[in-house]
Amino acid sequence: MSLTLLTVPCLKDNYAYLIHDPETKATAVVDVPEAAPVLAALEDAGWRLSDILLTHHHHDHVGGVTEVQAATGARVIGAAADAHRLPPLSLELHPGDAVSVGAEAGVCLDVPGHTVGHLAFHFPQSALAFTGDSLMALGCGRLFEGTPAQMWESLTRLNALPGNTRICSGHDYTAANAAFALTIDPDNTALHDRSAGLDAAHAAGTPMAVCLLQLERDTNPFLRAGKTYIKRLMGLADASDAEVFAEIRARKDRF
Incomplete structure (x- = not known):
């Protein structure tokens, strides 16, 4: 079963992406430019966030991470090479590493x-x-x-x-x-x-x-x-x- 994709507009022209595994109910978000739209989208969908995946350290991609992590308890996952300038990471990734959302x-x-x-x-x-x-x-x-x-x-x-x-x-x-x-x-x-x-x-x-x-x-x-x-x-x-x-x-x- 494929992941469900939900696109969440943030800030002026940014996007966060919610991806949900209907089988396991696991949900991840890719980047969190701001917290409120992401938390509202999760509530509307009835999904519980398990992971936050970060592409890079710029504030317009990570500015809402701390608030979303505090509200959901989700793991924060990002590049080991950028751990010093990302929000505190639960899991550090290297290129080529596997990353899973539910069963995928x-x-x-x-x-x-x-x-x-x-x-x-x-x-x-x-x-x-x-x-x-x-x-x-x-x-x-x-x-x-x-x-x-x-x-x-x-x-x-x-x-x-x-x-x-x-x-x-x-x-x-x-x-x-x-x-x-x-x-x-x-x-x-x-x-x-x-x-x-x-x-x-x-x-x-x-x-x-x-x-x-x-x-x-x-x-x-x-x-x-x-x-x-x-x-x-x-x-x-x-x-x-x-x-x-x-x-x-x-x-x-x-x-």
Whole structure:
């Protein structure tokens, strides 16, 4: 039985994600930008929180952890490498370690770039990946600590997951990301179609931070840095994939 996913809007454009195993009744939350929306969603669903999974240390992903942990008694789970700047951890993880929600086993992935201790969580049976501020809908996170080469390697690692994987990222920046993506890949029909549907989706309250990996492959310029025609459009025909990614990231930072 697959995990049930509940997307919880927080702050201005952040998301927390509740994942629930209907068989065992175990429930985890991935990141806690603020406590009140997460606690309200748990109460509404009638779920008891067992685990708090953290992708990285930034306050807009961990700001509500202490309050939620105090209210629920849930374990706090995060990267051993970042234990010194995360809320106190009940369990420290290393890349490649198993992480489970109820009966479903997942794995934590090393995805540095946005920060150097950033983790993602992949649950293959449910085709879910929680990517925080690494791979994002139509974009990727800013490189606050890591290098372009690190982020490109991280995105390549995530891009190797099955195409039906739902990518659950930490923010909804899709409107701005789509506008930028069209400057890199202006003739991409799938990108134009996706961009055209964003206003209606936002108006309907659809959580656009959740998207299929295959759609990202088709439309996200940060995953398409290796495409020959993208390199030519950018005047970087002879550059490596990582170099093209670095230029796309630099252009987005100036956009």
